[in-house]
Each structure stands twice: as C-alpha cells, then as structure tokens.
Amino acid sequence: MELSSNHISYYQILKVSPNASLEEIKKSYRQRLLETHPDKQQSNNSNSTIQLIQLAYKTLSKIESREIYDKSLHDHFIKTGLVNTGNFNGIDIDGLDIIDLSQFNENDNGEFKHNCPRCTSIDSMIINENDLLDNLQNDDISTILVQCLHCSLWIGVTYSMIE
Structure with missing residues (x-):
C-alpha cells in the first residue's frame, strides 16, 4: 500500500489523526461521504473522491491493513527525508543544523x-x-x-x- 496518487495520506483524506480510534475513523468516513455526495458537489470528480474515501476507510478500518499502511507511510517518509514525528510537518529536527x-x-x-x-x-x-x-x-x-x-x-x- 502506498500514498494516494496525489500524495495525500489516507488519514488526511478522512480528516483524522494517525492515532485516531476506529470509532473516530468510522464517524469521519460517514461525514466525508456526506460532504462529497454527488448531489452536494458541483464538480465531476466526486466519483473518484468517493472511491478514494472508501479505499482510505477500507484500509484504516482493519487492524492488519492499517499496520501495513502505516509502515508504508513511514517508509515513504524515510525515503523522502522525512519522519513522522509531528515536528515541523513531519520533519525530524533532531540533529538538524x-x-x-x-x-x-x-x-x-x-x-x-x-x-x-x-x-x-x-x-x-x-x-x-x-x-x-x-x-x-x-x-x-x-x-x-x-x-x-x-x-x-x-x-x-x-x-x-x-x-
């Protein structure tokens, strides 16, 4: 599993923190689906947005797939020179000049x-x-x-x- 195609994490898509509970993920999932419902959207890309929200929920709502996703997210941060510490939007400042x-x-x-x-x-x-x-x-x-x-x-x- 990797980041979504536009480099937004599933947590960002569902508007939850990486340490969100399953209940918080479910609640946000329902809210995001309501927000992006085709009747509420002016744009034509609501189907792809809904599919992305569903994929994010499917991944984060199961313990095994969430652990795999979190590891791939962490690996992505490491490859790009970032670490997921919460400091400076994910950049580890320990040892930084x-x-x-x-x-x-x-x-x-x-x-x-x-x-x-x-x-x-x-x-x-x-x-x-x-x-x-x-x-x-x-x-x-x-x-x-x-x-x-x-x-x-x-x-x-x-x-x-x-x-």
Whole structure:
C-alpha cells in the first residue's frame, strides 16, 4: 500500500489523526461521504473522491491493513527525508543544523539565499519574505525549515521580526 496518487495520506483524506480510534475513523468516513455526495458537489470528480474515501476507510478500518499502511507511510517518509514525528510537518529536527537568517544574502526580490553547506551549490537554499511571514510564531524567535534545491539537506533557519 502506498500514498494516494496525489500524495495525500489516507488519514488526511478522512480528516483524522494517525492515532485516531476506529470509532473516530468510522464517524469521519460517514461525514466525508456526506460532504462529497454527488448531489452536494458541483464538480465531476466526486466519483473518484468517493472511491478514494472508501479505499482510505477500507484500509484504516482493519487492524492488519492499517499496520501495513502505516509502515508504508513511514517508509515513504524515510525515503523522502522525512519522519513522522509531528515536528515541523513531519520533519525530524533532531540533529538538524540550525543557522541564523543573517547568514543568508538578501536580494531585491525579497528572497534570502544561502549556499548549501553539503553539496556547496550556489544560492540553492532560498526563503522568500512570504514564507517568513507565514511561518512567524508569537515568540521572539521563529524557525523555518529550508531544503537545498540540489541535494536532500534540510536546515533550520532562525529569525525574528523587527518592527
């Protein structure tokens, strides 16, 4: 079993957490079917959506198939450099290099660029101002994760907004 074709997990399709109980999965399954019923939809893709919801429910409602699916989901995360820890949308930050945004070069387009410390590609780590604003926490210091455009390296970049 693998992720759905559009890379959304069955948990996301059913709008439940990975540790949801069978009762929560059943309840959400029924709700999702009602939401996507052809009489309530304007689009023509409701049949494929319903089939995907049914497949997600069939997989997650049985202990054996759910365990197999969870393992394949975990393996997918590992292959893509992610782990399912809940931190930073699944990225494991243990051992992650953290640098300060001041080490990036800013250009006139509101982008901050940095050379990759692993593969040394020039300006291959890019953050734009909108990313910084979208990620801004209420704390004094925020951290955003950035991946190199040329290799699999992720780094954490700390920053704070100055008014």
